[in-house]
Amino acid sequence: DIQMTQSPSSLSVYVGDRVTITCRASQSISSYLNWYQQKSGKAPKLLIYAATSLQSGVPSRFSGSGSGTDFTLTISSLQPEDFATYYCQQSYSTPQTFGGGTKMEIK
């Protein structure tokens, strides 16, 4: 199985901060990397697919980069509604796997 390692596992930040979350795959997954946002009690929501493509309707302050084994999700200026948990997922091979999550909290 491909292991996905996300860091940090939690983050305490201010509104307006620039935030970067990283995700590392245990082997190359090309660009088959997706990012999701999950708010408490809700289903995950797709933010970024294929490492860099912004899902329709997602604000442009979200961006993704990387390929191979190392990927990042960046939020350029954190808004109050962005406080949530973020997950990466590889869809390169089965079993598909998720990172452990990054919980973002207000400082």
Added chain:
Amino acid sequence: EVQLVQSGAEVKKPGESLKISCKTSAYSFTGYWIGWVRQMPGKGLEWLGIIYPGDSRTTYSPSFQGQVTISVDKSITTAYLQWSSLKASDSAIYYCARQMVGGPFDYWGQGTLVTVSS
């Protein structure tokens, strides 16, 4: 509008069987995979498996192989996740989601809470 609507919360006893559903609408059911994802209380997302409704091809995570069964009924564009003998450790929220080959889960169901307790 694409929708995946899951069946309601369930409370079961250990050893009982269960089948939860994921009713889809507003897209070609046989053109996309449907996956199932588990989220245990306070924990992260775990991929259980996927099914291609066109021919019912199914792939399971080794961690869940033999523990659950994924199926579909094309006539009513619905996917299912079932257990033959529940354990307390199966207590979790289960999500269904739509996926293209190699792509992301782009639409998700609202989740079904399964509670297994004696």
